[in-house]
Amino acid sequence: MKNKKISGAEAVIHCLLNEGVDLVWGYPGGAIMPVYDEFYKFQDKLKHVLARHEQGAIHAAQGYARSSGRVGVAIATSGPGATNLVTGIADAQIDSTPVVCITGQVPSHLLGSDAFQETDIIGISMPVTKWNYQITKASEIPEIFAKAFYIAKSGRPGPVLIDITKDAQFELFEYDYKKCNGIRSYIPYPEVNDDSIDHAVKLINQAKKPLIVWGQGVILGNAEEEFKNFVEKSGIPAAWTILGLSALPTSHELNVGMVGMHGNYGPNILTNKCDLLIAVGMRFDDRVTGDPSKYASQAKVIHLEIDPAEVDKNIKVDVPVIGNCKESLQMITNKIDKRSHKKWISKFDDLMKIEFDKVIKSDLSPNKKGLTMGESIIAINEFTNGDAIIVTDVGQHQMVACRYANFIKSKSNITSGGLGTMGFALPAAMGAKMGALEREVVAVIGDGGYQMTIQELGTIFQLQIPVKIVILNNDFLGMVRQWQQLFFDKRYASTEMINPDFVTIAKGYYIDSERVKNRKDLKPAVERMIKSKKPYVLEVCVEKEDNVFPMIPSGASVSDIRLD
Amino acid sequence: MEKRKNYTVSVYTENNVGLLHRISAIFLKRHINIESFTTSESEIKNVYRFIIVVKMTKSGVERVIKQIEKQVEVIKAFYHRDDETIFQESALYKMKSSSLFEERHIQNIIKDSNARIVTVNTEFFVIEKTGFREDTEKLYKDLAPFGLLQFTRSGRIAVSKEKMGISEILNTFKNQK
Numbered sequence: 001m002k003n004k005k006i007s008g009a010e011a012v013i014h015c016l017l018n019e020g021v022d023l024v025w026g027y028p029g030g031a032i033m034p035v036y037d038e039f040y041k042f043q044d045k046l047k048h049v050l051a052r053h054e055q056g057a058i059h060a061a062q063g064y065a066r067s068s069g070r071v072g073v074a075i076a077t078s079g080p081g082a083t084n085l086v087t088g089i090a091d092a093q094i095d096s097t098p099v100v101c102i103t104g105q106v107p108s109h110l111l112g113s114d115a116f117q118e119t120d121i122i123g124i125s126m127p128v129t130k131w132n133y134q135i136t137k138a139s140e141i142p143e144i145f146a147k148a149f150y151i152a153k154s155g156r157p158g159p160v161l162i163d164i165t166k167d168a169q170f171e172l173f174e175y176d177y178k179k180c181n182g183i184r185s186y187i188p189y190p191e192v193n194d195d196s197i198d199h200a201v202k203l204i205n206q207a208k209k210p211l212i213v214w215g216q217g218v219i220l221g222n223a224e225e226e227f228k229n230f231v232e233k234s235g236i237p238a239a240w241t242i243l244g245l246s247a248l249p250t251s252h253e254l255n256v257g258m259v260g261m262h263g264n265y266g267p268n269i270l271t272n273k274c275d276l277l278i279a280v281g282m283r284f285d286d287r288v289t290g291d292p293s294k295y296a297s298q299a300k301v302i303h304l305e306i307d308p309a310e311v312d313k314n315i316k317v318d319v320p321v322i323g324n325c326k327e328s329l330q331m332i333t334n335k336i337d338k339r340s341h342k343k344w345i346s347k348f349d350d351l352m353k354i355e356f357d358k359v360i361k362s363d364l365s366p367n368k369k370g371l372t373m374g375e376s377i378i379a380i381n382e383f384t385n386g387d388a389i390i391v392t393d394v395g396q397h398q399m400v401a402c403r404y405a406n407f408i409k410s411k412s413n414i415t416s417g418g419l420g421t422m423g424f425a426l427p428a429a430m431g432a433k434m435g436a437l438e439r440e441v442v443a444v445i446g447d448g449g450y451q452m453t454i455q456e457l458g459t460i461f462q463l464q465i466p467v468k469i470v471i472l473n474n475d476f477l478g479m480v481r482q483w484q485q486l487f488f489d490k491r492y493a494s495t496e497m498i499n500p501d502f503v504t505i506a507k508g509y510y511i512d513s514e515r516v517k518n519r520k521d522l523k524p525a526v527e528r529m530i531k532s533k534k535p536y537v538l539e540v541c542v543e544k545e546d547n548v549f550p551m552i553p554s555g556a557s558v559s560d561i562r563l564d
Numbered sequence: 565m566e567k568r569k570n571y572t573v574s575v576y577t578e579n580n581v582g583l584l585h586r587i588s589a590i591f592l593k594r595h596i597n598i599e600s601f602t603t604s605e606s607e608i609k610n611v612y613r614f615i616i617v618v619k620m621t622k623s624g625v626e627r628v629i630k631q632i633e634k635q636v637e638v639i640k641a642f643y644h645r646d647d648e649t650i651f652q653e654s655a656l657y658k659m660k661s662s663s664l665f666e667e668r669h670i671q672n673i674i675k676d677s678n679a680r681i682v683t684v685n686t687e688f689f690v691i692e693k694t695g696f697r698e699d700t701e702k703l704y705k706d707l708a709p710f711g712l713l714q715f716t717r718s719g720r721i722a723v724s725k726e727k728m729g730i731s732e733i734l735n736t737f738k739n740q741k
Contacts, residue, residue: 185636312623
């Protein structure tokens with residue numbers, strides 16, 4: 001390759017190939033056309049999927065990254081193309097998803113002139129990217145791409161944006177690629193401190209009522225095996241945050257459920273009864289902690305965390321164990337005593353019985369006429385054998401899906417956790433499917449979020465991406481309506497929706513589709529959907545005014561969790 | 565309530581377009597007002613040093629330091645109380661030249677305050693004073709009655725009493741390679 005001059009645009013393709021990329025999501029436009037011309041020439045080596053909106057492209061790249069563990073790539077033109085990526089970039093930043101975004105930019109001599117489709121995407125994206133850079137010379141391309149991929153996937157992953165002026169795409173230069181192995185100002189994997197391990201081990205061995213809360217760090221660190229060994233040897237009950245879900249199988253005997261606002265009764269109540277809280281790869285989000293001044297204040301806290309900025313950010317920690325949890329978990333497991341905590345675990349069982357009687361029973365086997373979200377999720381479990389990737393949007397259906405979906409394998413729960421981006425699920429599901437073609441991918445979406453990115457049905461149809469889409473339709477923005485009911489005296493301001501015929505819309509995209517309204521039709525319909533080898537839209541008309549419980553009211557303590 | 569205090573935040577960074585924005589955005593996101601902000605090349609070639617003065621709680625500034633250090637191109641960030649640093653500010657005072665001769669008192673003020681005349685021409689003259697905020701503030705008050713044409717004060721520059729060890733950090737990286 002050396003000594004032969006190529007264009008910056010062609011160099012972009014070679015950089016992507018050098019990083020092992022074989023699929024990118026995007027949308028063309030003026031300032032990125034030279035790169036698209038190269039996509040055309042290299043289409044046998046590098047697949048480009050045309051989304052129907054740049055937001056669809058970035059969410060698809062996120063879904064791809066989360067199901068495959070690889071870096072997702074999204075590409076867009078300057079101006080509106082670039083700004084349409086921003087929601088997805090912010091989502092990837094707060095949920096630590098490795099994505100590289102490439103945007104075209106007006107020629108460098110026009111920068112700052114308010115040229116057609118010029119926008120300062122570097123300035124706009126700066127607060128929501130792990131790193132970003134504007135390339136104005138072709139010769140910068142190899143080094144910047146190498147850095148971008150290294151930064152996106154190393155340490156705590158995150159989104160990176162590269163903006164390339166159009167003249168840099170045309171410029172010819174001698175291409176030479178060297179992978180990035182380190183940056184002197186950047187420590188992605190802080191070394192685990194032996195003293196912190198010893199301190200943690202001592203507390204774990206002494207604890208009488210310990211509780212583990214794990215997050216996505218276990219998945220991002222590929223530490224599922226180490227985590228399972230730690231849980232099993234310590235015998236400590238383990239609860240998950242929404243993004244940690246699926247790192248340990250649902251059926252594992254020490255898996256005691258979800259923490260947080262709509263989590264399970266037991267782990268929330270007992271957070272304020274435990275004597276030791278071991279947080280693994282999680283960041284004490286306010287949806288997890290409720291009022292932080294009343295969160296586990298009786299307990300010692302150990303925090304296994306790769307990002308030093310998360311330590312002591314929301315909750316004061318007694319023993320920070322900074323570093324990759326894949327390493328630290330193993331070091332701790334080697335040194336702790338093998339124990340079991342039968343009496344303590346029975347407290348979780350007792351509280352689960354209460355939750356079952358008051359909430360779960362009527363969610364899953366309702367005696368009312370209308371269908372519930374819970375029984376829809378159980379039907380999906382049944383026909384996927386709990387082995388599907390479940391992609392959810394944001395709202396009631398998301399909470400219900402996370403509460404009731406079964407998981408066997410890791411990287412199987414994909415949702416917008418931190419940012420709470422409605423419209424995430426449909427494009428993320430198509431990305432997730434492309435990132436894990438052998439897996440069944442079921443998107444569970446509310447009627448509100450579905451209509452935010454409904455245009456991606458076009459992408460799904462054109463590529464025949466066999467995702468299964470379940471719309472849990474209550475003709476309401478259900479979670480907002482629930483808050484209006486509970487905290488705003490049932491003033492349902494702008495939450496009721498008169499929806500279109502979702503089946504007809506799917507059929508307009510030539511996608512198989514059906515609607516169920518009655519209990520007897522639910523399971524057969526889910527079975528037909530799962531058996532189909534093609535994309536499929538199933539609309540389930542559910543009770544209009546069901547609420548999600550348990551619930552920790554905003555700003556209350558975790559132990560003030562309500563069952564009704 | 566934790567008390568808010570003056571802290572001098574020192575940040576060593578790579579030389580990169582946009583870092584200023586990235587660092588100031590960390591304060592903006594948390595609605596923290598920056599009292600002063602200066603940047604220049606440090607004792608190490610191509611390594612830049614930001615000096616930022618903020619009024620914050622100790623736990624707040626600790627969290628902000630970690631967010632700053634998290635930025636890929638930040639080498640190291642520190643925070644210090646006023647008594648842990650040697651710090652100065654510079655101020656320039658532009659006045660009408662005629663006042664220098666008509667108001668003899670001005671010359672005494674300049675002498676007493678250890679200020680320095682940088683330039684004099686027929687129209688105006690410029691006084692420079694480096695010191696603590698109180699010093700430049702006092703000189704401002706003393707000169708104001710005679711009519712200031714322009715006044716400007718720099719942000720704080722500061723060095724720490726403790727060692728910062730930036731070269732060592734950079735060398736560790738070199739040795740790892």
